[in-house]
Amino acid sequence: MKKFLIRAILFSLLIIVSLVAIVVLVSPLVRGKNDYVAATIDKxxxxxxxxxxxxxxxxxxxxxxxxxxxxxSKEFNYPVVNMSLHGGLGLSFMLNEALDGVKKSDIVLLSTEYYLDKPELKLLTQLMDANPNAKKYITLKPEELIPFYISDLQRCVTSSVKVIGKQFSDNIYIRNGFTVEGDLVSHLNKKNVPLVSPRLKEIDYTDDLQLINTFIDAVKKKGATVYYLFPTYQQSTFTLNKKVVTDFATLFHKNLKCPIINTPDTFVYNDSLYFNSEYHLNKQGREIRTQKLIEILGKTF
Amino acid sequence: MLFNSLHFVYFFIVVTTLYFIIPHKLRWFLLLIASCYFYMAFLPIYILILGFTIVIDYFAGIYIELSSGRKRKLFLICSLIANIGVLCIFKYYNFLNDNLSLLLNDLGYANRIPNLSILLPIGLSFHTFQAMSYTIEVYRGNQKAERNFGIYALYVMFYPQLVAGPIERPQNILHQFYEKHKFSYDNVTNGLKLMTWGFFKKIVISDRLADLVNQAYSDPHRYQGFPLILSTIFFAFQIYCDFSGYSDIAIGAARVMGFDLMRNFNKPYSAKSIVEFWQRWHISLSTWFRDYLYIPLGGSRVKMSRRYLNLLITFLISGLWHGANWTYIVWGGLNGVYQIIDISTKKARGKIESIISSGFKPAYSILCQLVTFLLICTTWVFFRARSVQDGWYIVSHFITSVHGTTALYLSAKNMMDILFALIALFILFGVEHLQKNQSFVDFVNKKSPAIRWGFYYGLVLIIFLLGKFEGNQQFIYFQF
Known part of the structure; x- marks a missing residue:
């Protein structure tokens, strides 16, 4: 048994040292300075x-x-910053990041997707690599630590492949794809990708609601205002998930500590106006939604 | 509990350590408790189903042994009815009822029998078949009835092979629970090596290919031609790596504690005929059907037409064993038909082979392997498709003049997955080719220490660097 233990420990040490070395040595060489998530730096x-x-x-x-x-911005004569990026970064990150920059008399317009999912570790590792400052907005649970380090390790591999073979970049999810205000525009002249409507899972939103309400309290404390907006949603997916969306809306109307200024169907559009996801509008859809939003904000402000 | 989860890593370390620490007489009890915990990690209540069949088969075994003549047969029938009954209720009831509804609808009647709202217990078909092989072997006089209830329960529940096999025979495994397994450096390291190989297959290859396969098979009508062919080939590799990976982990985990489980796969995609494929694929199930269904039906010692019928029946039931869906029945039926064609053309193929000059024999051999692989791929279409209609759509759109869906399938993200999967497949088939008739562990053990260490070091690094860890994907065969 002694022989086994010695060899097992040696082998494990060799693996651990190699993995750490890969992260330490490779990571700086393949830093995702132009990754989609690096746009957080500009935002x-x-x-x-x-x-x-x-x-x-x-x-x-x-x-x-x-x-x-x-x-x-032109319509209301306020400067605008669009902090939004990816639902997979998690609610906690989005809110912490925004709260840090909220000042007196600012207007915060919050619009989450319906899944309000747990953060994707792979995305968080990319984010922390591209924007080390983002670390202060992220909190990981103890059970997420090992998967997080494995994800970080794998990021080095995928980033290396991306650096070696440029064909793996799709030219949409890139840092340069955003306007100064923070809107993604790299997809606007691209052809729509055929979509399948995903079914929403029944989710317990209690923790998310609590997180949002804490954020609202903190924003109010800073002397700013928050409004909640239901997101845009592809017509067929909306129809498929109407019950979950209605329950979501009822729950938010009942518990949210800020005004909700639209209804779930306000920004529901024909499938042809969506680019590559049930939430991602294409050029035409983006303009229609913006006009509608301007109309709503005109009545609100 | 999934083998590819952190939960299992902790569980395995604790159980294995305790196994070697505690006295021999308590070990079966530890393994039984551990196996219950392992199974209950999925859905605790279903342990009662397992308990029910264990009690029935335990007493059936004893009564079969103590009785003679018709009574003996009666006890066997009782045991088989109990086992098949559980399968029918939990696996086939809703399927049968849905089909009855369709039939009655066509005749203008309504079916008022409600469906059951139950989940399929994990690995039900596996442990039921293992339990049945016990009572059948006792009936045949090949195995003494087990008197220790705990040991018998462990035979059915032994955690490494509880949910997806290998489906063991009592003659191979029961006596091992009585043997004293001392800590053996060779057993422990060989077991761990095999487990590592299994994790490589599952986490690096199977789970990486899963997304690519799901993309096409969850909505096949979006695709035509090349994406459908590619995703089907990917599924052939996915299911092989998923299931043989599971088997390697199971056999390895048992080996660490000194147990020998039967080999379940033997390089199936190197088979040169369909018959040979089935001698290499899911060996424990194939031999189960051979011993307990095909041979009792008459096997091959009957008229040719009857032999073909026996084959077809065996494969149709094998299809149904996998799942309560017409897709599995079509899959089984196709395999049966292929077997019949294989047997009926054997002489002709033998003649062709004898005519070919020796220089062309390797090329002929590769051609046979390729044809076998492609035929098996067509059966996998129905195994993976959500419905027979989807399966037919895929097969009938393999070759098409319509272009444009390839770019949709080969997105930037998919290209990365494909690249990583191809690297891993190259390693897998490279090793399988080199190992020839040896087992994987024996093959690597014969290399020099530097090569051995280098190989396993590289393998573990690849698992960490290229493995898919998000979402702990379930093993395909758990659903059966």
């Missing part, structure tokens, strides 16, 4: 540098793909 910079009052969009990719902040 955070704009958030902190803009004067108040300003409009801050907070949420997942439904906002990143589907609004024209410049048009909204």
């Amino acid at each position: 955070e910079s704009r958030l902190h540098s803009l004067p108040s009052p300003k409009i801050i969009f907070v949420g997942g990719s439904n906002l990143a793909f589907g609004i024209n902040s410049s048009a909204i």
Whole structure:
């Protein structure tokens, strides 16, 4: 048994040292400076540098793909920063990141997707690699630590492949794909991808609601205002998931500590207006939604 | 509990350590408790189903042994009815009822019998078949009835092979629970090596290919031609790596504690005929059907037409064993038909082989392997498709003049998965080719220490670097 234990320990040490070495040595060489998530650097910079009052969009990719902040800015004469990027970064990150830059008399427009899912570790490792500053907005549970380190390790491999073979980049999910305000525009002239409507799982939103309400309290404490908006949603997916969406809306109407300024069907459009996801509007859809949003905000402000 | 989860890693370390620490007489009890815990990690209540069949078969075994003549047969029938009854209720009831509804609808009647809202217990078909092989072997006089209830329960529940086999025979495994297994460096390291190989197959290849397969098979009508062919070939590799990976982990985990489980796969995609494929694929199930169904039906010692019928029946039931869906029945039926064609053309193929000059024999051999693989791929279409209609769509759109869906399938993200999967497949088939008739562990053990260490070091690194860890994907065969 002694022989086995010695060899097992030696082998394990060899593996651990090699894995750590890969992260330490490879990671700086393949830093994702132009990755999609690296756009947080520009967004955070704009958030902190803009004067108040300003409009801050907070949420997942439904906002990143589907609004024209410049048009909204012109209409209301407020500077706008669109902080939204990807639902997979998790609610906690989105809210913490935005809260850091909220100042007195700012207007926060929050629009989450319906799944309000747990953060994707792979995405968080990419984020922390591209934008080390983002680390302060992320909290990991103890059970997430080992999977997180494995994800980080694998990021080095996938990033290396991306660096070696440029064909693995799709030219949509890139840092340069955003406008100054933070809207994604790299997809606007691309052809729609055929979509299948996914069925929403029944989710217990209690923790998420608590997180959002804590955020609302903190924003109010800073002297700013928050409004909640239901996201845009592809017509067929909306029809398929109507019950879950209705339950979601009822729950939010009952418990959210800020005004909700639209209904779930406000931004529901024909499937042809969506690019590559049930939340991602294409060029035409983005303009239609922006006009509708301007109309709603006109009545609200 | 999934083998590819952190939960299992902790469980395995604790159980194995305790196994070697505690006295021999308590070990069966430890393994039984551990196996119950392992099974209850999925859905605790279903342990009662397992308990029910264990009690029935335990007493049936004893009564079969103590009786003679018709009574003996009666006890065997009782045991078989109990086992098949459980399968029918939990696996086939809703399927049969749905089909009855369709039939009655066509005749203008309504079916008022409600469906059951129950989940299929994990690995039900596996442990039921293992239990049945016990009572059949006792009936045949090949195995003494087990008197220790705990040991018998462990025979059915032994955690490494509880949910997806290998389906063991009592003659091979029961006596091993009485043997004293001392800590053996060779057993422990060989077991761990095999487990590592299994994890490589599952986490690096199977789970990486799963997304690519799911993309096409969850909505096949979006695709035509090349994406359908590619995703079907990927599924052939996915299911092989998933199931043989599971078997390697199971056999390895048992080996660490000193148990020998039967080999379940023997490089099936190197088979040169369908008959040979089935001698290499899911060996424990194939031999189960051979011994307990095909041979009792008359096997091959009957008229040719009867032999073909026996084959067809065996494969149709094998299809149904996998799942309560017409897709599995079509899959089984196709395999049966292929077997019949294989047997009926054997002489002709033998003549062709004898005519070919020796220089072309390797090429002929590769051609046979390729044809066998492609035929098996067509059966996998129905195994994986959600419905027979989907399966037919896929097969009938393999070759089409319509273009444009390839780009949709080969997205940037998919290209990365394909690249990693191809690297891993190259390693897998490279090793399988080199190992020839040896087992994987024996093959690597014969290399010099530097090569051995280098190989396993590389393998573990690849698992960490290229493995898919998100979401702990379930093993395909758990659902059966």
